[in-house]
Amino acid sequence: MPLVYRRRAWEMAEAMATPEEVYLNRRKFMAMLGLGAIGVVGGSGWGATAATRPAWEMSRYPAKRNEKYKLDRALSEEREAGQWINYYEYTVHKSRVATLARKFKPTPWAIQIGGLVKKEKTIDLEDLLKRMTLEERLYRHRCVEAWSMAVPWTGFPLKDFIDLCDPLGSAKFVRFISVSRPEEMPGMREQPGYPWPYFEGLSMTEATNELAMMVCGIYGHALPNHHGAPIRVVVPWKYGYKSPKAIVRVEFVEQQPLTFWSQLQPVEYPFESNVNPNVPHPRWSQATERVIGTERRVKTLMYNGYGDYVAHLYK
Numbered sequence: 339m340p341l342v343y344r345r346r347a348w349e350m351a352e353a354m355a356t357p358e359e360v361y362l363n364r365r366k367f368m369a370m371l372g373l374g375a376i377g378v379v380g381g382s383g384w385g386a387t388a389a390t391r392p393a394w395e396m397s398r399y400p401a402k403r404n405e406k407y408k409l410d411r412a413l414s415e416e417r418e419a420g421q422w423i424n425y426y427e428y429t430v431h432k433s434r435v436a437t438l439a440r441k442f443k444p445t446p447w448a449i450q451i452g453g454l455v456k457k458e459k460t461i462d463l464e465d466l467l468k469r470m471t472l473e474e475r476l477y478r479h480r481c482v483e484a485w486s487m488a489v490p491w492t493g494f495p496l497k498d499f500i501d502l503c504d505p506l507g508s509a510k511f512v513r514f515i516s517v518s519r520p521e522e523m524p525g526m527r528e529q530p531g532y533p534w535p536y537f538e539g540l541s542m543t544e545a546t547n548e549l550a551m552m553v554c555g556i557y558g559h560a561l562p563n564h565h566g567a568p569i570r571v572v573v574p575w576k577y578g579y580k581s582p583k584a585i586v587r588v589e590f591v592e593q594q595p596l597t598f599w600s601q602l603q604p605v606e607y608p609f610e611s612n613v614n615p616n617v618p619h620p621r622w623s624q625a626t627e628r629v630i631g632t633e634r635r636v637k638t639l640m641y642n643g644y645g646d647y648v649a650h651l652y653k
């Protein structure tokens with residue numbers, strides 16, 4: 339699919355640029371032409387992390403569910419969530435990510451902590467998870483492309499991680515940098531004009547809100563590679579791209595930082611990017627969303643339904 343791969347840096351990849359229906363129709367069209375091979379993970383592949391993960395990590399699951407965070411809809415099936423994935427380091431084709439990511443080794447892993455902190459340090463994932471109490475939360479997830487899912491994440495409040503980082507009072511924003519392994523991640527090579535590695539950011543008030551999580555598990559087990567193993571961020575009131583995967587570095591800064599997508603298209607993917615049904619994307623409506631695994635469209639909720647927790651941040 340050379341049209342997709344040979345894009346200029348400032349153009350969005352196909353799936354980000356196109357309303358989902360068009361993308362789906364294109365897939366059907368490609369399939370008709372015999373070009374649209376769709377990657378399938380065989381057998382129990384969707385959640386099978388056991389073979390690749392150390393015992394100390396496996397022993398943390400399942401974690402106790404925190405019943406405070408309730409859903410207004412059914413959970414998505416793990417299989418559906420696992421074959422509808424944005425992870426551009428691998429590919430722009432959602433159904434192929436899981437297969438391409440299968441060989442990725444998330445162990446050992448460490449996170450560098452830098453910028454405006456008392457002391458820069460590198461924390462080993464094992465040490466980090468041993469210090470944290472893991473819990474499960476059921477959250478809605480709304481992608482900017484107007485689809486959504488509802489999944490059980492396992493992790494801990496991002497605030498607890500930030501406390502551990504010990505940022506200076508001058509830190510007003512936090513940046514997250516994703517892993518970079520171009521030799522294993524074909525999407526990075528296919529989109530050489532993109533500003534890799536993937537990076538995101540939040541204000542400190544957003545990052546310390548109780549909803550923001552560091553996530554290391556899903557569906558009661560460690561994160562499979564395609565969902566961002568071994569550790570990612572989840573910010574449920576913002577569009578999905580504000581939830582970066584496979585974090586290797588966290589940095590505290592004074593000024594609002596650039597982000598991967600806003601560097602490419604600032605008007606379409608601004609820093610704040612709260613879910614808002616009343617503000618259309620420049621190229622499509624955000625009023626409704628398709629619930630993955632179904633044909634159902636539901637109304638998109640302001641702040642993705644989390645206004646009670648976050649609306650005050652934006653007054």
Ligand SMILES: Nc1nc2c(c(=O)[nH]1)N[C@H]1C(S)=C(S)[C@@H](COP(=O)(O)O)O[C@H]1N2
Binds near residue numbers: 425481517579583
């Ligand atoms: N590193 C990285 N993180 C990323 C992305 C990505 O391409 N690379 N895509 C984002 C987008 S657009 C979405 S919708 C979610 C999708 O992944 P999930 O289904 O595992 O939440 O991951 C986000 N985090």
Ligand SMILES: [Mo]
Binds near residue numbers: 424482483577578579
């Ligand atoms: Mo997304």
